[in-house]
Amino acid sequence: MMHGEPIAAASLGEEGAVPAATSLPLVCTSKLTKIYRMGEVEVLALDAVDFAASAGEFDVILGPSGSGKSTFLNLIGGLDTPTSGEAWFQDHQLAKASEAALTRYRRDHVGFVFQFYNLVPSLTARENVKLVTEISRRPMRPEEALELVGLSDRMDHFPAQLSGGEQQRVAIARAIAKRPDLLLCDEPTGALDSKTGVVVLEALLRVNAEFDTTTLVITHNVAIREIAHRVVNFANGRIVSVETNQTRLPASAISW
Amino acid sequence: MNALHIKLIRELRRLWAQVASIGLVIAAGVAALIIGMGTYQSLEKTRADYYARNNFADVFASVARAPRSLLPAIGELDGVLVVDARIVRLAPADVEGLAEPASVLLISLPAGPQPLNQLHLRSGRLPEAGQTTEAVVSEVFATARGLVPGSRLDVVMNGTHRSVTITGIALAPDYIYAMTPGDIMPSEGRFGVLWMPEATIAATYDLTGAFNTVSLKLAPGAATNTIIAGLDRLLAPYGGQGAYGRSQQTSHVFLDAELTQLRGMSAVLPPIFLVVAAFLVNMTLTRLIALEREQIGLLKALGYGSWSIAWHYVEFVLLIAVLGIVAGYGFGIWAGNALTVLYARYYSFPVLTFSRDPAIYVIAAAVTMGASVLGAVRAVRQAAWLPPAVAMMPPAPPVYRRILGARNPFHLEVPQRWIIASRHLLHWPWRTAGGVVGLALATAILIGSLWSVGAINYMVDYTFNRTERQDGTITFLGSRPAAALYEVARLPGxxxxxxxxxxxxxxxxxxxxxxxxxxxxxxxxxxxxxxxxxxxxxxxxxxxxxxxxxxxxxxxxxxxxxxxxxxxxxxxxxxxxxxxxxxxxxxxxxxxxxxxxxxxxxxxxxxxxxxxxxxDERQQAELFAALKATPALGMISLRSVALERFRETMAQNMFVMIGVLLAMAGVIAFGVVYNFARISLSEQGREMASLRVLGFSRGEVSMLLLSEIAMVTLLAQPIGWLLGIGLARGMVSSFSSELFTMPLVLELDVFVYSTAVVMAAAGLSGLVVRRRIDRLDMIAVLKTRE
Structure with missing residues (x-):
């Protein structure tokens, strides 16, 4: 378990600086734009966003509802395609990729964690993770993934038998079991209380540190900003500011 | 229209595909009921009216030659109302356009009105008294041979050629179904009935003052068996051949067999459809109500009572039922009329129209609505009486169980997608069982109808290729010394x-x-x-x-x-x-x-x-000519003709029936799988979207649903086979009479075809639903709470 095991500041790199900031970005976007057509109304959800994140980075994305942060996450996660602009994963262009290529991309490189867990209720924790390891190229063992999130003793429980925090940690285990390059979390603690939320965040930080997984976390929760390398602020479909944390706090140090 | 009604209409429109597939199953059931009951009633009522109007006799007897002076004694038997003595003789006839000799049954017409088995004259007139060579001919024969009043026919009466003039065309209640004696099916155009003045027939066959058949009309409630025994006793000295009641009168018996089958069909098929329809209603409504749980809570919070909410969903079901009933009426009336037309070709009735008895339609509607509402009861009861606060909360998450308990004793490595599918099926055991039973019934209906094709082929093979392998049969008019064999053997060909x-x-x-x-x-x-x-x-x-x-x-x-x-x-x-x-x-x-x-x-x-x-086929014409020239040799029937006739009759009846049943089984299979899949998709849409996010392809995600359908369909097959065998057995015993037995031949191909049809229908509806999976909106699903 990760309680009382704060992540050492040293492991975060010198003075909490963004790791390997000078290397080629893992994901980047250029003038990424998404317009939703809802009946006769056009909604500009994302307005020419430029962004880049390097391998091993842990970024928190903040912003009010409708500011475009989820749309942004969906686009770089290959869940949706942009109206215009470009999105790259390493040297792969995502914006014009086919449906099959995006499926491949998600399968091989991306892990998702959502607010409402989205576990398969008819599968146990272990089986939910297995679901992913079965189709991955270089997965870890399901038990290993569950151990990472501190659920070794709950592996044979069905989602209905787990608490919200435990379910979310299964979702994280499921997302990381494939050893993704990119972990995208949309409000991972949104449905959880402070104490449980901290446990979930600790799991995310640990994965980020141990596997160098680039992690983007969307949240409404300003308290979470303290644990990130960088904080990206969205408003009206644009990135209005990016702050770099000079010192990062361990998850155990925050509460809300 | 109040707000709930508007909601109802929109709901129906939104779920139109499911509503339509359930409506079709209901329509099939209603149609089967209407076709079965309507045709049964038409035949039964028409026959009863015809019998009553034309005085169809109750008891029949043949005798070698009895004097007419015996008739008063017969009339004095207790319970006898009317006695009608006739002379009946089978005779060869030479018909224009027919190479081989035909045969006609000569029946005497009294000088006065006919007491029993009265003719129904279609056209022309009865023979005039004193006109010894005039005759009325049976309609089927006249139509087949193009005979009209004024036509002439060469009949060999007691060895002498007579040119008979047709004066009229008629039907008779004792020949509704007319067959050559000894044959198993009517031979249009090769056998007919000629009614001629009694004086002519009596003089020709030396039966003046005598008769060779007698029919009796009995008082209502008379002791038929006692009268038959009494008649036998009176006729015995004159070569009585045994009296019998209507139950052994050929025409009556064949109609009875038909009626029994129709009754069987209306007893078996509609309940199957109604059971499936009730199940589909239950399944669909349960899901709809689960999805609308919060709305129900809200409505109750707004002040709607439990009953008005319950009624809202019952209305939903009734509307589906009404749609099905209307479609079923339409199809039932159409098919019933078509079937009646087919019957009118085989059975000679003055008029035969499809029943318009409103009672049938009322019964069909009532039974269907009843079954549908019954299917809805459980689902409605569960939802409508929830306290609003409870209803507005999401339901407790479903609790799943492992199939083999906590341990996996076999250490089977099964793909997780199969585990998802099988656990989901087990989580809803009653629904799964319902789906299995529905598909099993579809398979069973197919087996229960397709087997008869094999059985008929078997019978044709058995009869015509294995046992009765002669090209033709020459039947003498009565017994002849064994030496007659050589007379035949010498004939050309x-x-x-x-x-x-x-x-x-x-x-x-x-x-x-x-x-x-x-x-x-x-x-x-x-x-x-x-x-x-x-x-x-x-x-x-x-x-x-x-x-x-x-x-x-x-x-x-x-x-x-x-x-x-x-x-x-x-x-x-x-x-x-x-x-x-x-x-x-x-x-x-x-x-x-x-x-x-x-x-x-x-x-x-x-x-x-x-x-x-x-x-020898090359000398067939010479043989027929020789037979026509030597009428004393009697009549010939040809195997090729018999076979062709048999196939024609069977093909027409069977293929119409099988076509209808095939369509109906398809409707069931499609309806069950489609609704099953739609509901499964509705419940698992979230899981499927999750899998897509995790990197599963559309095809892989679809397999989740398709494997569920496959499991249910496969599971249904053995059960369907067993039910089908039972259905076939039931049909064999309902077909079987003392006159006719059908072999229960169940070849492997019957099972293969039946299963293939059900699987095709299941696959088709699976693919229709798959299109919805392809359009699944991953993001929308994942951002919302169930």
Whole structure:
């Protein structure tokens, strides 16, 4: 378990600086734009966003509802395609990729964690993770993934038998079991209380540190900003500011 | 229209595909009910009216030759209202456009009005008194041969050619279904009935002042059996051949068999459809209500009562039922009319129209609505009475169980997607069972209808290729000395000739007796032969009789038991003979003997009733010409013609029926799978979206649903096979009568075809639903709470 095991500041790199900031970005976007057509109304959800994140980075994305942060996450996660602009994963262009290529991309490189867990209720924790390891190229063992999130003793429980925090940690285990390059979390603690939320965040930080997984976390929760390398602020479909944390706090140090 | 009604209409429109597929199943059930009951009622009522209006007799008897002075004594039998004596004779006829001789049944018309079995004149007039060569002809024969009033027909009456003028075309209640005596189906155009003045027939056959058939009309409630016994006693000295009631009158019996089948169809098919419809309603409504749980809570919070919410969903179900009922009416009336037209071709009724009895439609609607509402009860009850606060909360998450308990004793490595599918099925055991049963019923309906094709082919093969292999049969008018064989053998085109004798006998054991045909073949007959259960030819024993198993069962006799035989046209003498063999027979009750053994038993000089012949096709025309020129030789029936006729009749009836049932089974299979899949998708849409996010392809995600459908469909097959075998057995026993048995032949291909059809329908609906999976909105699903 990760309680009382704060992540050492040293492991975060010198003075909490963004790791390997000078290397080629893992994901980047250029003038990424998404317009939703809802009946006769056009909604500009994302307005020419430029962004880049390097391998091993842990970024928190903040912003009010409708500011475009989820749309942004969906686009770089290959869940949706942009109206215009470009999105790259390493040297792969995502914006014009086919449906099959995006499926491949998600399968091989991306892990998702959502607010409402989205576990398969008819599968146990272990089986939910297995679901992913079965189709991955270089997965870890399901038990290993569950151990990472501190659920070794709950592996044979069905989602209905787990608490919200435990379910979310299964979702994280499921997302990381494939050893993704990119972990995208949309409000991972949104449905959880402070104490449980901290446990979930600790799991995310640990994965980020141990596997160098680039992690983007969307949240409404300003308290979470303290644990990130960088904080990206969205408003009206644009990135209005990016702050770099000079010192990062361990998850155990925050509460809300 | 209040707000709830608007919601109802929108709901129906949104779920139109599911509503339509349920409506179709209901429509099929309603149609089956209307077709079955309507046709049954039409035939039954038309027959009853016809019998009443035209005075159809209750008791019938044939006699060699009885004086008319016997009639008062018959009329004095207790319970007899009317006595009608007639002369009936079978005669060969030469019909224009028909190479071989046809046969006509001559029936005498009294000078005055007919007391019983009155003609229904379609056109023309009755023969005028004193016009000795005028006749009225039966309609089916007239239509087939193009006879109209004024046409002429060459009939060989007692050895003399007579040119008969047709004066009218008629129907008769005793020949609604008209067949050559001894045949198994009507031969349009080769057999007809001619009603001629009694004076003519009596003079020709030397029966003036006498009669050879008598019909009786009985008082209501009269003791039929006592009267039959009394009539037998009176006729015995004159060669009485045994009196019988309507239950053995050929035309009546065939109609009865048809009615029994129709009744069977209306008893079996509609309930199947209604059960499936009720299940589909239950399944769909349960899901709809689960999705609308919060809305229900809200409505209750707003002040709607439990009953008005319950009624809202019942209305939903009733609207689906009404749609199905209306469609079912339409299809039922259309198919019922078509079937009635088909019946009108085989059964000669003055008028035969499809029943318009409103009671049928009311019953169909009531039963269907009842079944649908019954299907809805559980779902509605669960939802409508929830307290609003509880209803507005999401339901507790579903609790799943492992299939093999906590351990996996076999250490099976099963893909997680199969585990998801099987656990989901087990989580809803009743729904899964319902789906399995629904599909099993579809398979069963198919097996229950397709088997008959194989059975008929089997019977055709058995009868025409294995047992009755002659090209033609020449039947004498009565018995002739055995030497007549050589007369036939000498005819042009006859390659081989084998004699046979057939006579009507009463066979009895103790109190049980039946009137049957006893057929005797010469030893070593090769064209016509009997086969044992393994298709090996049976050598007719030197003494004793071989009887069909169904007859043995009726008489309760076995091998070596003795039975009594009384020839019907003899002097009433009975002979004791032992049962030397049993055989399967499809054409009712039958008995067979060796020709010599029969002559020895009866103590008579060798006699034969006809000859089976092998014909040189190139000389067929000469043979027919010779037969027409020697009318004393009697009538010929050809195997090729019989076979063609058999196939035609069966093909028409069967293929119409099978086509309808195939469509109906398809409707069930599609309806069950489609609704099953839609609901499964609705419940698992979230999981499927999750899998897509995790990197599963559309095809892989679809497999989740398709594997569920596959499991249910596969599971349903063995059950469907068993139900189908049961259904086929039921049909065999409903078809079977003393006249006719159908073999239960269930070839492998019946199962293969049935399963293939169900799987195709299941696959089709699966693919329709798959299109929805492809359009699944991953993001929208994942951002919302269930």
């Amino acid at each position: 006859v390659l081989a000739a084998e004699p046979f004798a057939s006579l009507g006998v009463e066979i009895s054991k103790g109190p049980v007796s039946r009137r049957i045909g006893l057929t005797a073949y010469a030893g070593g007959s090769d064209q016509t032969r009997l086969l044992d259960d393994r298709f090996r030819p049976v050598v007719l024993p030197e003494e004793g009789v071989i009887i069909s198993r169904s007859l043995a069962r009726l008489l309760r006799v076995g091998l070596g038991d003795s039975v009594e035989i009384r020839p019907l046209d003899g002097g009433g003498q009975t002979y004791s003979v032992s049962v030397a063999g049993l055989m399967e027979g499809y054409l009712g009750l039958a008995a067979y003997m060796d020709l010599e053994a029969l002559d020895t038993l009866l103590g008579r000089s060798p006699q034969i009733s006809g000859v089976n012949v092998e014909i």
